[in-house]
Amino acid sequence: MITNINLKIAEEIRVRGTVQGVGFRPTVYRLAKLCNLRGEVCNDGEGVLIKVVGTAEAVETFVDRLQQECPPLAKIEAIARFPLSQSPNYTDFTITQSISNKVKTSITPDAATCPQCKAEIFDPFSRWYRYPFTNCTHCGPRLSIVRAIPYDRRNTSMANFTMCADCAKEYADVTNRRFHAQPVACHFCGPKAWLERADGKPIVSDMFSMLDDVDAVCTLLQRGEIVAIKGIGGIHLACDATNETAVQKLRERKHRYHKPFALMAKNLEIIEKYCVINELERELLESAAAPIVLLKLKEHNPEIPKPIAASVAPNIKSLGFMLPYTPLHHLILRRMERPIVLTSGNLSDEPQCITNEVAKDKLSKIADYFLLHNRDIVNRVDDSVVKVVGNRLQILRRARGYAPAPIRLPSGFEQAPPILAMGSELKNTFCLLREGEAILSQHLGDLENVAALTAYRETLELYLHLFEHKPEAIALDLHPEYLSTKIGKELGINQVYSIQHHHAHIAACMAENGITLETKPILGIALDGLGYGEDGTLWGGEFLLADYRSYERLATFKPIAMLGGEQAIYQPWRNTYAHLMAGFNWEELEVKYRELEILEFLGRQPRSLLNQMLVKGINSPLASSAGRLFDGVAAALGICCDRASYEGQGAIELEALVDDIDEETGYPFEIISAPIYYLEPRTMWQALLTDLQQGVSQRVMATRFHLGLAKAIASMVNHLRETHSFTQVALTGGVFQNQVLLEQVSKQLNVMDLTVLTHSLVPANDGGLSLGQVAIAAAKSIQKGNIKCV
Template sequence: MQTTQEAAERIRVQGLVQGVGFRPTVWRLARRYGLRGSVANDGQGVSIHVCGPVAALDRFAAALLREAPPLARIDRIEREPTAVLPQHPDFRILGSHATSIRTGVVPDAAACPECVQEVFDPFARRYRYPFTNCTRCGPRLSIIEAIPYDRATTTMRAFAMCPQCSAEYADPADRRFHAQPIACHACGPRAWLERADGAPVAVDAFTMLDDVDAVCTLLQRGHIVAIKGLGGFQLACDACNEAAVARLRQLKRRSRKPFALMARDVETVRRYCVVTEGEEALLRSPAGPIVVLDATGPERVAESVAPGVKTLGFMLPNTPLHHLMLRRMDRPIVLTSGNRSDEPQCIDNAEARARLGGIAEYFLMHNRDVARRVDDSVVREMAGAPRVLRRGRGYAPAPLSLALGFSAAPAVLAMGGELKNTFCLLRDGRAIVSHHMGDLEDALTYADYRSSVEQYLKLFEHEPRIVAVDCHPEYLSRKWGQELSARWGASLLEVQHHHAHIAACLAENAFPLEGGPVIGVALDGLGFGTDGTLWGGEFLLADYRVCKRLGTFKPVAMPGGEQAVYEPWRNTYAHLMAEMGWARFAMNYAELDLYRFLEAKPRRLLDRMISRGINSPLASSCGRLFDAVAAAAGVCRERVTYEGEAAVALEALVDERTLKEEDELLAYPFAIPRLKSVHLPYVEPLAMWQALLGDLLLGTPVPVIAARFHKGLAVVITRMVDTLSREAGGDKPVRTVALSGGVFQNRVLLEQVTARLKAIGFEVLTHRHVPSNDGGLALGQAAVAAARSLTNSQ
């Protein structure tokens, strides 16, 4: 009688495989294929010791990839034969082993359909329980304090499981097997409503089911409520109540920046926005981000929700608490971060009472601690793909796998930039980009940034040998990076701002380490250049290790320095003086409202500042060109309340028919001469200004002007890339282009440039998983540092 040949293997699975129901999946598959052995979590992922027929082992390994849980992401499976056969006759799930940390932390996930169904089922024991979750959904990053991911290493350790939750937790066949935040009414966190003035709240007065349900009534009555969400506090009000939204703006000190919205379902969102199939998938995804949508639905929210733009940022409820709160709400609510403008989001109850008490009239509190602040992610569909504009809840800190070769690099900590900051840990060929931190100019945000860096280093047992920083001498991220490198004895590496932008684009596209140079187009507001000047519209020949500046935008003064970022007319004046001077401008365009506006400004002072270089640095900034054009057209002319507001408003005004159907000869022209000082080709906007000012004289509608500017800019960028690719490549032109920088968050420009470059045969690399703005800088810094270290070690 012939016996079936057996073998034993150690199988190592790496990736996002903890806290997602991976071990129960392994247990189920092992039983299906008649295998015996064990599975356990450890610091490197999931370890499987399995024994059985050889053919069954192969089918088992294939099924691991094919049937992984929804939130899992397998980066690597390693199979190693072993002579040690399991002695027990079945397959078991073992406890976690604390070993060297090499596994990922799963992002927080929106409530899954099964949990939502339970929450609204009167016969389920978690009926109306706002903290219902399972291995397919719920908090992760926002509650974890150490790896391996077990209840004892999360903020849920304060809640002892009741017998029923314990039974579910211990049953491999249950979807709550080892769901670390598992809880119910009997044993878990609880939510309650309180007034900001400290007076008692009588829910009976609202004739509602409970405190969470009462919040809906408060919102419907025009109140502002602070709500403790997954990654921190949020401020909410009725999005269709103009008085409530305007009051929230005033109290939060947020003048015009759009508010995020939440609606109970996609059908409600469609009343206000057009939602494509891809956008609906994003809204319903486990990440549950804010999705930027075209606000062309049949109904309108309050004007103060998103003044000056034609888009709205919507998300669906991402926790059972939000689902319960909005069940009776038949219109959207504003749901913005719980802070005053530019400050970090509150995460602690006492802190929220102190900092938000002057904004919210009521608080919906709960007693599950938030381990770290995690802002909502923001995503927009552009050029046929979803693009992350802000990376937070639902996406961070899922690691990004880099190209082959990076795994040999030493551990890197990249500090990021000053605005829209993130930081990055790189090791073993994987990059962990942090959740969105914000602008470090704010003292509270900077303190939170420093704390978060320490938390990540501890959480991932990361010991950097290289600290990568921006070249700007005054960036707080750079200064702290210098302190850390000195403390640890680690190498300090400077990475030029725009090189980091391009390297980030290469890294997230897994561009080969030895893939050769690309033409990098980095368009943003400002970055410190290698020549000590401010850059912001750059054409580079770059790979991971080096970059060379091939072309640029025309350097123009910024009278008032940072003041020019917030007063767009200053950029208009500087551009016009650089192009034609006041006498010529006055002679040809004195009948324009723009002339009268600038005539009333302190021109003599501005002229002296520019001519003497007093607080008027030259900048080759594409972002400031957008400001100048917007202000000239009468858009956000006097002042903006956040960087890029004028550009956002100008994009919103673009006339689609002009953009797509008008003869290309009417697009505003740009020339490409060379700078005398350094002989670099540059984008010269004189002809563009003459055409734009001529259109203003003719009374051309601003939407047409906006379209002609965007189209003309896309044309000259394409021309510049085509020219430089041939000059840089010699006999073999460079045919790959990487687009990066915050300006490429402009959908019109990104789609125009991408389409035009592809039409003439270029391969175009763009951002999808990390922001093209400064939120992606840290990834690029880390990639450059790793690549250079590998070169130095050879």
């Protein structure tokens, strides 16, 4: 410890974390000058490098204030200080050119427009008045435009735009908010936006009054037109959310018939007319990440001039809202006093378009107009989707605003070598591990789509290049037919870890909750659609006693045939039939319940063929899938019985029916032991069919199912606790995105004095799987002391 505070010292200070492109160097400069220090600061591949000369007291004050006054978008992961053997001959403090060396820094997520920039685009006396690409060090594009590190203009898609004298002056002025803001630009020197008709005909000024092409979009939306809008990380399709005709037209053209649309409104006041917003939801909407936030729909508000079109979110009691997050969106919505639909610019299930040419090719039969611009989108970044459960954030899709912010794994993981995890088949992300830090990609979608697979390959290549990541090991899903697994094997990395799907889900939950490497095994409950089990069957409702290195399967949901294989996902009645045939015979059902609509529907199907498939196991693999149980129950209640137009539709609409859960008793399940414990749903089906027969409402039956399943899960946990020692339970997998189920299970486990772990940093669904894969591979490699194939 330095005892003489007036002693002159010279130090090199290394700052790691999210410290580039966020105004960090200007902050260093300002604080160094205030502390009367001499020296320099620069960006390099490891983060920010500072050299200072001054009194010991001044240097200590400088380091303390640097941590306290960190810029809004920055995140300091570590500060390391080293004495300089010779005091450099500095006469002032300066910001110097970036240095290219080994990349250890991180890339900042794209950030929503800051209040200062928003004020400028609406100020007639500002030179950024109505400029749709206004930004500063506190906001604007980052990941979406970067091609390489260091994050300098030459390494972004802004390299094509030479700064004018005014922008260059502000860029070089350390006291200015735009000092070293790499995308800085203005009307004179920056990107331009323009409007086109989808039919190629010219736009003439007398078609509508407008301030400019961006302002014209508002008029078009008010008239009921569909407009494709190129934003910060992709192209969206927009229409008036209160215009039923426009919304239906968008659904038909996009071939997206039921899945809810995301909405945008110009301010919170408009959103509050339609939805209930709590304090945390308000913070999320106004945050720099500016995600889509799922909000509870108000049942009735007489102040609403026009309600949201019914087809925006059919049969759902929530709406996904976001606020404008770029100047372009703010300007479009300036005159819009009602919400708009703002959904991804693509055909259903394809990735979002990002180039002008592809958009005009693929969206010309959907959109009536295009609002395009000439700044390239380097990285496709979808809108993030979040919701609040029990006053805690739950991320459903981690993309714009969150990715690729690193996730620090618990202490001990820094011993692991560089690892690449390839993620899953659906809702894919991949993950890079370096020095205990996990870098999760943005949401990349479902790899079964050719365009999404191509985007996955391109993004993976980009990340490996950006972070100069050379993995010594690779983590793959155990399923041999997953495309992510096949691509991973093609990379030729010798050290391969094949990770069981549900173990990865549990490890992801453990990692983000800070569970250390040496923690005793916890109970993980992983509920989802499907995952490949080590016994070669399909799992999906699992109770695993697990740490990072291994697991023991203690219990499961009863395995039921997926009748027709993948068809069972999109034709929910197949799950109903398979469940009923696993617990009853058809003659018994016909005697007791022949008048039920679901029995009549199933009786019209080719039962002879279906029974042969079940008996002989033809294209009907057994699966302990919680997701398929939800589908089967939904279909029995008449919810999208014949066909689901998107994955999980039945479960989502079933949850939306739940009402007055504290007033109901749940449907019963049994716990059976043979050879491992499983939940037997036969008694549940008996009770449900009886309720159907008695004309009980869908709302009551949906409530009883959710409550009964939650109680059954808690009972299974209590049963397992009699023979196994654990104090913590991780709830994970896509089914636990069901808020009712998550809250009810958590409530009952808390009563049992168990610590409940849930997700908040990564999705509970397969979007978080790669984090768990990388944690397991790292733990195994550390255990071995070196990496070997397993």
